[in-house]
Amino acid sequence: MKRFPGKTMGLLWASLLVCGGAAAAENFEQCKTRLFNQAVAQGVAKSVATEAFDSINYVERVIELDRSQPEFVTTFPSYYSKRVTDWRINKGRELLKQHQPLLTRLEDEYGIPKHYLLAFWGLETNFGSYKGKMPVLSSLATLACDKRRSRYFTGELMTALKLIEREKLSTDAMVGSWAGAMGHTQFMPSAYYRYATDGDNDGLANLWESIPDALTSAANFLNNLGWEPGFRWGREVVLPQNFDYRQSGYSNRQSVSQWRQAGLTRPGDKTLPDSEVSAYVVVPAGHQGPAFLAYPNFRTIMRWNNSEFYAIAVGKLADQIAGGKGLSASLPDLPAYSRDDIMQLQKTLNSKGFDVGKPDGILGPATRAGIRDYQIANDMVADGFPAKQIMQQLKVVQASETSPN
Structure with missing residues (x-):
């Protein structure tokens, strides 16, 4: 095998990376042409497509983020403590007062309680303070031209282009996550297209600039995902000492009344309600951590983001914005496994x-x-x-x- 000195090897790798980037850029330009033609064929006005594709560039960082995986497995205590914070609780309470008329109207119309809408808003973008900074069209096009999930992101790009026309959006203003999520509520283009709703009566739905549009859209989305009005997300519970943890998990659903009979209680030795609502036990940090009883709306939250950690965070943040207490059980100090x-x-x-x-x-x-x-x-x-x-x-x-x- 031919060996190269360190400096020469470094230059060789640099050359390979440059060549690889050049090849990717060349292929990307070909892909852009194909996507442009596809957009026009799907009914996007040629003038809109031309302006949009003039702004689209290959973003190598998007591919890096798509391929990257966290080195360590996130534990529930780490996840929860970073998301359900005093700042978010206090800010949520402040915004509850500020947007009371809007939130009351949305609760009446869509059945989504005020504090839940605020919890989603807080977790997604810190109540709109950080909506992402990546150019959405370039991110979507980069992923559409990548083989790994080309079909999905091609569809999202086509939808984003249709949104430009429908909502009169500026391509420069379309910034979001590296994967193309947008606005106060971080909707992907497909969710934006289906569920975005004009909340300020200007004839358009702008999820970046209009808080009424964003919160109305979130309420409409949750309503369509199956939110059951009048019911909570779930609650923290205390398990009996002899609890068989094989009875936890979604496949072991039974009524709240049956869980009550099995010895589960609310914190403070308070009894669970006598209810036929279906529920299951979630133990996100093992038997030394908190336990929760998850109701049907818990699964609705997971249709927004398919994570039990996320659903618990939304639920508990909502509870505390509404004046409820924090966790009763302490969060265990868990090892950070890679x-x-x-x-x-x-x-x-x-x-x-x-x-x-x-x-x-x-x-x-x-x-x-x-x-x-x-x-x-x-x-x-x-x-x-x-x-x-x-x-x-x-x-x-x-x-x-x-x-x-």
Whole structure:
């Protein structure tokens, strides 16, 4: 093998990167032409398409962000403490007073309580203080010209171009997330096109500049996602000492009354209501952390963002904006596992007969089920959470399996 001195190798890599960037730019220009023709064929006015595509450029940073994965797996305590903050609670209460007439009208019309709309707004953009800074059209075009999710982002780009016409949007003002989410409520173009609603009666729906438009659109979106008026998101609960954690999770839904009979209570030893509402137990930080009873509106929140952490954060932020209390249970100090740690955990569980599927470093339902089965087999609390004890035991198992002796 031919060897290069360090400086020469550095120059070689630099040259390869430049060449790669040049090739990507060349292919991107070809892709832009194809996308332009597709937009016009779908009914976008040629003048609108021409102006829009003149502003579109390849953004390498978008591809980097699309490919990047966090080194560490986010824990619930870390996620929650960064999102349900005193600042957001106090700001939400301030905005509740400021926008009371608008929020009351939206609650009456769409059935979405005021404090929930504020919680979504707060989590998405810090109540509009940060809406993103990436050029939306360039981001969408870059991803549309990338093979990984080309079909999806091509569709989003076409929809964004139609929005320019329908809502008389300025391409320069269309900034958002690296993936193309836009405005106060971070709608993707498809959600913007379907659910954006004129809330200030100017004939247009501008999710960047108009708070009435943004909040009305959020209320319309949640209503269409299936929000059940008159019901809360869920609540924090206290589990009985003998609780079987195999009964947690979405597949183990039963009525609130049945959970009450099973010994679950509200914090402060208060009884749960006698209700036939369907609910399931969520334990996001293991048996040492808080537990929640999730109602149907919890799943509606997850249709906005498919994350139980997000849904809990929305619910608790909303509760506290409305004057409710914070968490009763303390957040445990959990170790920050890397994705490699979780992948090794998955490999070891598979090798011991606890099938979790292909190791991917993601702590999903299959991995939690595998951990739970391992805990049951080893007389541990079967909460499906990778506590330090489990990680240490499985590291010993893995070391013994790889030992030459």
